[in-house]
Amino acid sequence: MRTQYGTPDTAPVTVVDDIEAYGPRVCDDMTVEVALAVMAGARVEYLTVCDGDDQSTDLITLVRLAVLRDSPVYTDRIRLRDILDGSLPSPGARPGGVGEYGR
Template sequence: MTLVRMHSRSTSTNAVHRTVAEAMDAAGPQVWDDMTVEVALSVMAAARTGHLVVCDEDGQYTDLVTRARLTAVRDSSGYTDRVRLRDITDGGPFASPLTTVAEAEHAMRHRRLGALPVVDEHGNALGVVAHSR
């Protein structure tokens, strides 16, 4: 997995000019937005990943959901087994392939994101940049 090393301030000119397209990992598991939360959690567990890329019926990126987010929804008082991913997604932030690594690092720090999807001009999920551990 290719991970972006996160720093409080990037001192490397490489991070300033390098794009996320050069630093991203494959998009990983992509699921449809009509999938239920419970099934999405099962897919996530089977894939041993902490996030899933959510796509609409046309295969276009709509959001990235995390295990923590799905677990919070499942554990909420209003949850039923009919809740679908489209019911909980909000079209979260994403990066263009031309976004620099420094810009992605800033956005991830500012929004407290563990991963940021990379989406092309046609709405296709190309990959994900993530914090290194």
């Protein structure tokens, strides 16, 4: 019996600008803390967020989650879908006030 080696596939690789190409796929009901743990474990800076039908809906970055976690609006109940649908106030926003002193 002889072992035959095939030639490697030399077809050009095309880079696709597609949401599917980024990071592990996670469900949008994942909490921020779990998402940060997944990112740390996978050593990635992005996660592809999917809806209940496993359709990619958006990307979330490590920086965005870290800023949120360190902000005063953060709670351990915040899920990725809360961030992506815009229902959270900006991490730098001050509740009930305008400007630095709430004028």
